Amino acid sequence: MRGGSVGRLDGKVAVITGGASGIGLETARRFVAEGARVVLGDLDPDRAAEAAGGIGDGTSIVAEAVDVREEADVARLVARAVEVFGGLHLAVNSAGLGTWSPIHQHPLEEWNHVVDVCLTGVFLSVKHEAAAMVAAGDGGVIINLASINAKVPSDGMVAYCSAKAGVEMLTRVAAMELGPHGVRVVALGPGFVDTPLTAFASLGGIRDAFVASVPMGRIGRPGDIADAALFLASDEASWISGETLYVDGAESTKGYPVIGDHLAALGDELAALAGEAPEGESAG
Numbered sequence: 319m320r321g322g323s324v325g326r327l328d329g330k331v332a333v334i335t336g337g338a339s340g341i342g343l344e345t346a347r348r349f350v351a352e353g354a355r356v357v358l359g360d361l362d363p364d365r366a367a368e369a370a371g372g373i374g375d376g377t378s379i380v381a382e383a384v385d386v387r388e389e390a391d392v393a394r395l396v397a398r399a400v401e402v403f404g405g406l407h408l409a410v411n412s413a414g415l416g417t418w419s420p421i422h423q424h425p426l427e428e429w430n431h432v433v434d435v436c437l438t439g440v441f442l443s444v445k446h447e448a449a450a451m452v453a454a455g456d457g458g459v460i461i462n463l464a465s466i467n468a469k470v471p472s473d474g475m476v477a478y479c480s481a482k483a484g485v486e487m488l489t490r491v492a493a494m495e496l497g498p499h500g501v502r503v504v505a506l507g508p509g510f511v512d513t514p515l516t517a518f519a520s521l522g523g524i525r526d527a528f529v530a531s532v533p534m535g536r537i538g539r540p541g542d543i544a545d546a547a548l549f550l551a552s553d554e555a556s557w558i559s560g561e562t563l564y565v566d567g568a569e570s571t572k573g574y575p576v577i578g579d580h581l582a583a584l585g586d587e588l589a590a591l592a593g594e595a596p597e598g599e600s601a602g
């Protein structure tokens with residue numbers, strides 16, 4: 319209950335990875351507004367604390383530093399939800415990043431970094447979130463951030479596209495295994511959304527190319543995805559599990575614009591933008 323009105327997530331406790339920015343941040347805001355209590359996890363403790371402080375006080379949201387590549391960090395994030403708010407019912411795994419390199423020049427380190435965060439990080443998150451939910455015996459909902467790039471290829475993004483396709487299958491396997499425990503596992507497949515992750519599109523006409531690729535005629539907003547996360551987390555979605563919901567203004571019906579020529583032409587300008595972003599954010 320919030321101020322006498324009923325919230326759609328009243329009584330629920332959630333963890334959100336990648337909660338300091340973009341889609342994760344907007345989802346945290348929606349969840350708290352609907353009565354959930356949230357542990358907001360992100361890489362940098364100061365950014366995580368600032369994000370949480372902008373949403374609510376310690377009775378509704380707390381911050382935790384987490385690197386989703388580190389199993390001990392993920393275990394601590396989940397334990398914090400149980401310690402501070404008494405349980406875990408919802409999880410949104412939004413931590414992610416992308417890079418751009420043609421496959422024949424792709425550095426192995428870059429591949430490993432993207433796969434570690436976007437796929438292994440989701441595996442570790444689901445593992446520990448599910449363990450807490452199964453132990454409590456009260457069901458739950460886990461929402462993984464995939465992408466339209468789980469099914470729509472993009473030039474220069476082999477690591478990201480492969481990792482996101484992996485998230486979609488991981489979601490299906492987890493839903494199959496966890497259904498008998500009353501835990502739903504779903505994925506969201508956003509199209510191109512305005513966040514720090516996609517700030518590179520402000521350069522060199524890339525944004526216009528994306529707008530042209532969206533039949534609905536606009537780029538997505540973080541709130542478009544947060545609204546879908548809220549629906550999937552709510553009891554209104556109680557028979558939905560194992561699926562990826564694409565939220566993309568029909569972008570995936572047309573395919574991704576070819577961005578390699580735009581990005582290659584940017585050179586130093588793109589490197590400067592990546593240098594300004596917090597760790598883990600670059601073109602993708």
Ligand SMILES: NC(=O)c1ccc[n+]([C@@H]2O[C@H](COP(=O)([O-])OP(=O)(O)OC[C@H]3O[C@@H](n4cnc5c(N)ncnc54)[C@H](O)[C@@H]3O)[C@@H](O)[C@H]2O)c1
Pocket residue numbers: 335336337338339340341342359360361362384385386387411412413414415435439463464465466507508509510511512513514515516596597598599
């Ligand atoms: N923005 C888009 O167009 C778009 C489209 C499809 C899918 N997605 C996916 O949605 C999710 C959120 O993206 P966003 O656009 O909000 O990006 P964002 O850059 O705004 O937020 C991502 C957050 O993840 C955090 N993060 C990165 N590496 C981390 C790590 N190792 N451990 C913990 N946190 C880490 C970053 O610090 C950042 O706060 C990502 O998984 C992304 O791949 C985004």
